[in-house]
Amino acid sequence: DAKTTQPNSMESNEEEPVHLPCNHSTISGTDYIHWYRQLPSQGPEYVIHGLTSNVNNRMASLAIAEDRKSSTLILHRATLRDAAVYYCILIKGWNKLVFGAGTILRVKS
Amino acid sequence: GAVVSQHPSWVICKSGTSVKIECRSLDFQATTMFWYRQFPKQSLMLMATSNEGSKATYEQGVEKDKFLINHASLTLSTLTVTSAHPEDSSFYICSARPDRATGELFFGEGSRLTVL
Numbered sequence: 001d002a003k004t005t006q007p008n009s010m011e012s013n014e015e016e017p018v019h020l021p022c023n024h025s026t027i028s029g030t031d032y033i034h035w036y037r038q039l040p041s042q043g044p045e046y047v048i049h050g051l052t053s054n055v056n057n058r059m060a061s062l063a064i065a066e067d068r069k070s071s072t073l074i075l076h077r078a079t080l081r082d083a084a085v086y087y088c089i090l091i092k093g094w095n096k097l098v099f100g101a102g103t104i105l106r107v108k109s
Numbered sequence: 110g111a112v113v114s115q116h117p118s119w120v121i122c123k124s125g126t127s128v129k130i131e132c133r134s135l136d137f138q139a140t141t142m143f144w145y146r147q148f149p150k151q152s153l154m155l156m157a158t159s160n161e162g163s164k165a166t167y168e169q170g171v172e173k174d175k176f177l178i179n180h181a182s183l184t185l186s187t188l189t190v191t192s193a194h195p196e197d198s199s200f201y202i203c204s205a206r207p208d209r210a211t212g213e214l215f216f217g218e219g220s221r222l223t224v225l
Contacts (some may be wrong), residue, residue: 034213043115043202043216044153087152096143097204097214099153 004088009104012078020073020103022088027068030092035062035073037084038102044087047073083107112136113205115217122193123225129189130220132203138183139205143214144176147200159186183208193224 005023012018024033035047048055048062050071055062061074075082087102112135122128132142140161145153157178158166165178175197177189186205190197204216 036214036216038153041200041219041221043113043204043219045216046213049213085152096155096158098155099145101152 004090004100006086006088006100006103008101009106011106011108012075014079014107014109015077018075018078018082018105018107020075020086020088020105021070022072023070024088024090025069027090028092031090032092033062033064033068033071034089034091034097035060036087036089036097036099037082037105038087039084044099047086078105078107080107080109113203113215113217115201115203115220117220118218119221119223121223121225124194125192127189127191128193128222129187130201130203130222132186132188132205132217134184134205134207134215137205137207139186140183140208142180142186142203142205144178144186144188145202145204147202147219153202156188161186190222193222195224198222198224 032049032051034049036044037047038044048057048060050062050064063072085102085104087099114133116131142159144156147153155168156171159178159180161180161183167173180186200219200221202219204214206214
């Protein structure tokens with residue numbers, strides 16, 4: 001599976017939007033872009049995924065660049081409960097999910 | 110939504126004993142499940158892919174005789190850490206995806222193993 005690059009950490013103020021970037025320059029046409037997050041001592045939680053078009057759900061939005069070499073996870077209003085490690089992962093179909101280092105998101109009150 | 114449950118959520122055992130961790134998909138069938146381990150302040154490391162009715166596929170560097178995986182039914186996979194040692198202490202996490210689905214992967218709550 002192609003690799004992704006994310007910043008080690010980011011900080012946000014509560015109630016403000018957060019844009020978490022992910023670079024995946026070696027993405028192939030059949031790779032889906034998945035985002036998961038993990039709170040301390042818990043299993044990861046699905047956030048959102050997409051292929052080519054931007055996606056919205058109740059948790060977040062996913063903006064995918066036209067060339068698909070990068071994407072951005074958007075949390076519209078960060079809360080303290082959004083503080084977690086966010087993982088951007090590429091996956092082909094039913095394949096296994098391989099985690100990178102992720103981005104530690106800190107939310108300040 | 111779909112739920113994956115792990116049991117036990119934490120376990121403490123003596124060195125040399127074996128520990129079994131269960132992973133269940135509660136409301137969907139999963140021919141394939143995945144096992145991960147996670148050390149403090151590190152990312153998840155994929156250990157193996159569990160396949161119902163057949164042998165598990167282990168990632169490079171993971172000892173299959175040490176970490177026994179059994180996927181006896183479409184809703185249950187077990188990971189047995191055999192002859193556990195302190196270095197096996199870790200957070201073990203399973204995941205599953207409903208058959209024929211290409212969307213999200215569902216994760217268990219994790220099982221924290223401490224070997225004394």
